[in-house]
Amino acid sequence: MSFKYSILFILLLYFIAGMPGLAISVLLASFAAASRPLRFRSRYIAIVLCISPVLIYFIIFGGVKNVDIVQWALSFVPWFYGLFTALAIAAIVIVIGHFTRYRPSLIWSTSAVFLIITIIIFQNGINLAELDYQLYIAKNNPETISEFQNHSMTAAINDAVTGPESRSYFQPPFYPAETIALRTVLKKETQNRLMHDRWPEWFDVPPALRYQEKKQQLLEQYEKFLNPAKHWFKPAFIHKALLKTRVRTRRMPISLYYKAMLSELSPELNMLVDKEILSFYNDYPHKGNLPIWHKLFFEYPDSIESIEARWRRAFHLAGMEQFSLAVTLINQGLDMIEKQSANIASAPTDETGKIFRKPQTTVITEFELKRIKRKLEYLRNLIGSENLGSDDKSRQLLAQFILLNPHDPFFKLHLDNLLQQAGKESPIIDNILLSQTMLIPDIVLREQRLGQLADNYPGADGGIQAKFEQACLKLSIWKEHGLSDTEKEKYLTEAKEDLRNFLKNHPDSIFAEQADEKLSTLPAH
Secondary structure, X not given: OOHHHHHHHHHHHHHHOOXXXXXXXXXXXXXXXXXXXXXXXXXXXXXXHHOHHHHHHHHHHOOOOOOOHHXXXXXXXXXXXXXXXXXXXXXXXHHHHHHHOOOHHHHHHHHHHXXXXXXXXXXXXXXXXXXXXXXXXHHHOHHHOHHHOOEEOHHHHHHHHHOHHHHHHOOOOOOOOOHHHHHHHHHHHHHHHHOOOOOOOOOOOOHHHOHHHHHHHHHHHHXXXXXXXXXOOOOHHHHHHHHOOHHHHHHHHHHHHHXXXXXXXXXXXXXXXXXXXXXEEOOOOOHHHHHHHHHHHHHOOOOOOXXXXXXXHHHXXXXXXXXXXXXXXXXXXHHHHHHHHHHHHHOOOOOOOOOOOOOOOOOOOHHHHHHHHHHHHHHHHHOOHHHHOOOHHHHHHHHHHHHOOOOOOOHHHXXXXXXXXXXXXXXXXXXXXXXXXXXXXXXXXXHHHHHHXXXXXXXXXXXXXXXXXXXXXXXXXXXXXXXXXXXXXHHHHHHHHHHHHHHHHOOOOOOHHHHHHHHHHOOXX
């Protein structure tokens, strides 16, 4: 056997498949087969022994990680199946060669037939796009990245306040000399800088807080799947054909969804000042990220991920006073959620114990569907005829209210300004007052004010929501506040009664399903 015939396949594994470890194993196996180190009379035994480097590679790297021993053992079944398939093909080639005295034309034609069949099956079933997806997309879900989880800023702020270098930097009268006052000023300065996605110069950023670098790194990983670079040796028509494969097309909605959700991630600056915690949010649609959502919506309109794109587009359409177009998108999204929920209900109940499972067609879970459904229903309810009013000013104020970012440090000021413009007779006065009430830091006072708001606007959507929020706050007080057993029991009883009354008086409310879920989890006595 000649070694030169294996060079092409080794290069394909290294450059096209991006698997240098397997390429090295095949290189060793090919070299062993070409040098014929074992002079067995049986060529078949020689083939089996020479293929051992590839087998060792799969034994080391082919097993599933972090599972029990049975699942780990069964995870090698595909690799052994591939080995036996290769040995079966080798046996067929040897049998044909034995009767034809190893005529090259027959061996080449037999191998070519198997190769073509393998390529067709592989391309239609998985192809290399699935490998790219697993490498660049699947393991880079923004929700699982540690840099975007909650991080305490207390230790870092302590170092900044008490460090010897910091004292020389924070000189009076530019900074207060008293420690508590200095701490407050530094948190506000950090908040202001992070509004522009930058840390202050005096802040020594720990590795866990370097979310900007991680965000840029993930976006680069996503681009390797979304817009892979063409290798110099690859013809342009082959590169374009690979970009349009069925597997890559099937994975594109998830890739665009991850990219868009990552781009939406922003630091929660109010919590940084109030609780010295760096957290992130992505539930507000920033206008700068609309092009990604547009692409997901227009190019993959039937994907489950496009439901999120519909909500974010409808949000900005409502902010542009295009309320009818927004309602159309909302209704489309709700219809898609209903169909997907029916599909989930009819699917097998539990596949967690299975070793081999089909890849998920979407990353939107049943829980995420409920979350999106609530957002769509809330927006549709907000832009309903009750809040639109009969004049242009009412529509403008509603559009401005919708676009307000509740995570903005200036959110309260924007609400105050909007309240002054609206006046007491505005259709959205109850919604503005509700948003202001939800900003009250004292949970007990907030619960009381919500009750007052519900009494003042009993039939308005803001008053109805206030009733639901009041019941939820009573549950929070019952669970978290250090009250006596008698007071806790009082809040629990009132919360259950409020939820029952809410379901009785507002069975068609968008919050009725949540109220029923909360009520079902509470103790009976």
